[in-house]
Amino acid sequence: MAVSANRLELLQIADAVAREKSIDRMIVIEAMQDAIQKAARSRYGAETEIRAEINPSTGELRMWRLLEIVETVEEYGRQISLEEAQHRNSDANLGDFITEPLPPIEFGRIAAQSAKQVIVQKVRDAERERMYDEFKDRIGEIINGTVKRVEYGNVIVDLGRGEAIIRRDELIPRETFRYGDRVRAYIHDVRQEQRGPQIFLSRTHPQFMAKLFMQEVPEIYDGIINIRSISRDPGSRAKIAVTSNDSSIDPVGACVGMRGSRVQAVVNELQGEKIDIIPWTESLADLVVSALQPAEVVKVVLDEQAERIEVVVPDEQLSLAIGRRGQNVRLASQLIGWDIDILTEQEESERRQKEFVERSELFMNAMNVDEMVAQLLASEGFSSLEEVAYVEPVEIASIEGFDDDTAAEIQARAAEFLEQAERERDEERKKLGVEDELYDIPGLNAAMLVALGKEEIKNIEDFAGCAADDLVGWTEKKDGEVKRFEGTFTEFPVSREEAEEMIMSARLKAGWVTLDEISDDEEVEEGAEFVEGDEGQDAEVAAEDPASPAE
Structure with missing residues (x-):
């Protein structure tokens, strides 16, 4: 059995596939050309370099074989000698290619099937690329679709011109969907993966609620009311903080609506999730x-x-x-x-x-x-004893029942105790092997040096290699929970700015940086702050523009 297609049929097939898949007609024609080339190689030999071309206007098919001009022919299906090439074309030179027209071929069943696979794959790749280009800039939008199927709790949604997925953990608890159900969700990610671009939807994302309010409350869409923060326990309860740019408009009342109509529309979409609206x-x-x-x-x-x-x-x-x-x-x-x-x-x-x-x-x-x-x-x-020892004496003397002598005696005892404690800590510091040079860093005392020694930070070089987080600790937010990590100086009243100044002093002493470099960095930071301030003003102006939807 042989398969063939006339010129008109080729163009009609290309037009039909391009319309159905919403891709460029030329992509389909190029896929056909690749398929014909592959089928022709199976006829003339896999080693043969064949080119096929379909005229997009007339549908005419032309095929030819490429032969490379070489000194000595080793592959007869891909090469031709210089002497023979010059018989055909006197201008031929080594390294050039000459073409040799080939007659049209009839596709056998296997060749036709192979050509079909090439076309299907090329069209699918083009369709995926088109889908990625269409949705990559739509992250943050709400989209409507139809449930196509449910796989292991994940909902596959038909968007009309592509597919998206709502993973099980992005669905509101106790929410079920069946084939053909209409679903509304938030596009929170679009990315390329091995099996093609994937569109990820969510119904639990806080911004899904924000976009729903934007649809229900015109003042939010117009930028008169801004949503400042949202927290959700999907399907159960949520809190949303709003503020108004117009003092005559109550942001909470506008979001609630007449008899709660606006907020009730959002609640219904979120399966009865209770929403607390508070003024920011x-x-x-x-x-x-x-x-x-x-x-x-x-x-x-x-x-x-x-x-x-x-x-x-x-x-x-x-x-x-x-x-x-x-x-x-x-x-x-x-x-x-x-x-x-x-x-x-x-x-x-x-x-x-x-x-x-x-x-x-x-x-x-x-x-x-x-x-x-x-x-x-x-x-x-x-x-603390430090407060007693180092405040102005008049503050202690002003306490009822105390006088100047009593205040002086109390401060002297406090200072003596602190000095003794400092000496004991200094001895412990020496046992830990912490070098004296660290005392040259402003703000460090013996207790801090003991804490550093326990962390194996024993000299200027060690201290210069620290980060502010290492000293004062840091916090991380994951899944809505805030976790606190302790630093070496957590138990001491040291701010992050003070820790950064100490580290910079150590780097100066260690020769890692110079005063000129620090000055240059500070000038750059000041410039950056100025630019950021300007951008902030622009953002405020944009927020006041009624044409700018509020986030």
Whole structure:
């Protein structure tokens, strides 16, 4: 059996495939040319270099064989001698190619099947490339599709001009889809993989909720209201913080809508997920109070260095503030970006009493004073011997029952104890092998050198090789949970900026950098900050532009 196609049929096939697959007609014609070349090689020999060309206007097929001009012919199917080539063309030279026309061929069954595979593969590759080009710039959009099939919990979605996948962990819990169901999802990733481009959709991504609100609330789409932060426990509960660029518009009320119509539309799409909408404020204390609603907050204490917030609530409000399985405080923490510790008033009172007793005992043992004096110092807010030793004497003398002599004696005892402790630490530092030269780094003391020695940091070179994270620790956020990693100086009151200055001083002493290089770096950083500031202003202007959709 032989298979052939006339000129018109070739063009009709190319047009039909291009329309069906939404790809360029020339790509299909090139695939056909490759298929014909492969089929022709099976007829004339695999070693033969064959070219095929289909005229895109007339459908005319031309084939020819390429022969390389060489001095000595070794491969008769691919090469021709210079002498023979010059008989055909007097201008032929070594290294050139001459063409030899070939007659049209009839495809046998096997050759036709092979040609079909080539065309199918080429068309599939072109279709994948087209799909990648179409969707790579659409990350962050919401898209509608139809469920094509469900495989091991993953939902394959037909987008009309391509396929996408919603992985099992990107589906809202207890949510089920069947063949033919309509589904709306957020495009969170498009990437090339071995089996072709893959479009990954999500219904649990926080920005999915943001885009749904943008569709339901015109003020968000117009940029009048901005969504500042979102935290979700998909399918259960979510918190969203919003702010308004127009003081006359209530951002929370606009998102809720008349009788809750706007927020209810989002809730229905998210399978009944409860949504708390709170007003965003730059005051972290006010923000955490709103984020922990409906629980009442008595007191908020911020630790900016550790990015931790301590919240005190009434005893009967503890379970409400924490929420079921810690959900309320966890979502509030994700919304703000800081760790939140919840304490009851009783727990805080007990902790303060314990700290008071510990400070009193510290002062009694270190300075050899009676309990009343120690308690007076602790009640006045002194928390360490360093504070007692180095504050202005008048601050101690002003305590009721103290005079100048008493203040001087207390400070002298505190200073003597600290000096003795410093000497003991210095001895320990020497035993650990930490070199004296580290004392030349501003801000380092004997206690810090002991801590460095325990970490095998014993000289200027070792210290210069440290990073700020090594000294003060760092935090990592993964799956909405914030994990704190301790540093060598965690127990000391050293900020990240101070740690960076210490490290830079060590690098100067070690000769790793020069003052001129540091000055140049600072100038570059200042310039970068200036540029960033300009960009920030541009961003604000864009946000105010009604034509700019809010994120």
